[in-house]
Amino acid sequence: MKQAVRTLASQYGFDLCHVTRAQVNAPHPEAYQAWLAAGMHGEMAYMAEAERVARRQQPQSMLPGVRSVIAVAMRYTPPAYSLPEAEAAATSGVISTYAHGDDYHDVMKKRLKALARDLDELLGVHQQRVYVDTAPVLEHALAASAGLGWQGKHSLTINREFGSWLLLGELFTTADIEPDTPASNHCGSCSACIDVCPTAAIVAPYVVDARRCISYLSIEYRGYIPHALRPLFGNRIYGCDDCQMVCPWNRHASVCEIDFLRPRGENILPELASLLHLDDQSFRIRFARSPIKRTGRDALLRNVCVAMGNSADRQWVPMLHSRLQDESPLVRAFAFWAIEQLAGDDPLVRARLMDTMAFEHDQSAYKDMFETMEQNIE
Numbered sequence: 474m475k476q477a478v479r480t481l482a483s484q485y486g487f488d489l490c491h492v493t494r495a496q497v498n499a500p501h502p503e504a505y506q507a508w509l510a511a512g513m514h515g516e517m518a519y520m521a522e523a524e525r526v527a528r529r530q531q532p533q534s535m536l537p538g539v540r541s542v543i544a545v546a547m548r549y550t551p552p553a554y555s556l557p558e559a560e561a562a563a564t565s566g567v568i569s570t571y572a573h574g575d576d577y578h579d580v581m582k583k584r585l586k587a588l589a590r591d592l593d594e595l596l597g598v599h600q601q602r603v604y605v606d607t608a609p610v611l612e613h614a615l616a617a618s619a620g621l622g623w624q625g626k627h628s629l630t631i632n633r634e635f636g637s638w639l640l641l642g643e644l645f646t647t648a649d650i651e652p653d654t655p656a657s658n659h660c661g662s663c664s665a666c667i668d669v670c671p672t673a674a675i676v677a678p679y680v681v682d683a684r685r686c687i688s689y690l691s692i693e694y695r696g697y698i699p700h701a702l703r704p705l706f707g708n709r710i711y712g713c714d715d716c717q718m719v720c721p722w723n724r725h726a727s728v729c730e731i732d733f734l735r736p737r738g739e740n741i742l743p744e745l746a747s748l749l750h751l752d753d754q755s756f757r758i759r760f761a762r763s764p765i766k767r768t769g770r771d772a773l774l775r776n777v778c779v780a781m782g783n784s785a786d787r788q789w790v791p792m793l794h795s796r797l798q799d800e801s802p803l804v805r806a807f808a809f810w811a812i813e814q815l816a817g818d819d820p821l822v823r824a825r826l827m828d829t830m831a832f833e834h835d836q837s838a839y840k841d842m843f844e845t846m847e848q849n850i851e
């Protein structure tokens with residue numbers, strides 16, 4: 474039966490398909506609790522809501538009578554550039570590889586739902602639920618107990634053959650399917666991901682402090698990125714792949730032949746200048762099918778300002794000036810920060826920044842601008 478399920482899953486583009494019971498094994502629930510208790514989920518308050526915590530720790534609560542969880546993974550194309558090449562492309566922004574094409578939530582959910590329909594024919598009608606990322610499910614823990622891959626020290630799932638360029642999904646079913654053997658861990662004494670992390674966000678093996686992680690800060694977090702971390706972003710404008718790019722298991726991963734996310738050239742190291750002038754409408758058109766639309770125009774422009782501010786290239790200053798009048802206080806404050814980084818020692822620029830700050834009416838933006846100026850004085 475399991476082989477038939479796997480064959481069906483592969484017809485829908487899932488490279489891996491494993492089965493487990495609806496339970497998460499130690500140390501995952503305890504580790505998750507400790508992570509929350511330390512506040513490492515940042516502003517993702519929903520993660521700490523009691524009901525969602527309980528559901529994550531007891532996956533059987535997601536579907537009454539659930540007998541099996543089918544854990545699937547879909548591969549996507551790894552970046553064609555190396556880390557130094559990405560960093561050297563100073564007029565460009567680095568976008569996390571999974572976001573180079575279509576939104577995987579949409580792509581995978583559609584395929585999982587179709588798989589669920591076909592399973593009804595194969596296994597008889599059962600209750601089923603499908604999840605891709607957004608539900609309160611410890612997906613990496615379920616993937617590990619299903620034998621799909623182990624959770625690496627960077628917290629992502631690694632498969633021995635395919636590495637970690639994987640997107641995960643789950644199909645909960647009341648059908649009884651024989652579970653697979655859990656995956657064993659093959660990180661060994663390696664610490665490459667911990668060593669390369671630009672913001673030291675992997676505070677211990679298997680523990681990522683979201684409050685320091687560029688992926689969280691540039692995608693999920695919509696507020697004022699802490700001043701101390703901004704210079705560490707370099708030219709990363711949407712997510713960060715550094716910990717995956719150095720992982721030895723990705724060096725030997727087999728090639729992804731079909732990428733259902735359909736990566737597009739315009740999202741691979743896009744010119745920063747092409748993004749800074751996006752208004753709401755042009756942003757929605759540019760990123761209509763992309764996961765970047767979820768982050769929103771203001772947060773993306775915030776990130777673009779950070780990359781420009783980190784470039785040490787004064788050519789951006791006039792362009793950034795135009796964003797000091799942006800409708801978004803967040804964008805105004807980050808354009809202000811970027812200009813200050815690039816030309817804060819120029820008395821004329823400094824005078825203009827002081828004027829801008831004097832007329833700023835939004836309290837949060839004003840506070841951020843004030844901190845920017847204060848840091849320069851220090």
Ligand code: SF4
Binds near residue numbers: 688
């Ligand atoms: S995504 Fe980037 S910032 Fe986050 S843990 Fe990995 S290397 Fe560090």
Ligand code: SF4
Binds near residue numbers: 625626665666719722
């Ligand atoms: S880089 Fe090394 S330690 Fe980090 S996940 Fe990969 S194998 Fe594990």
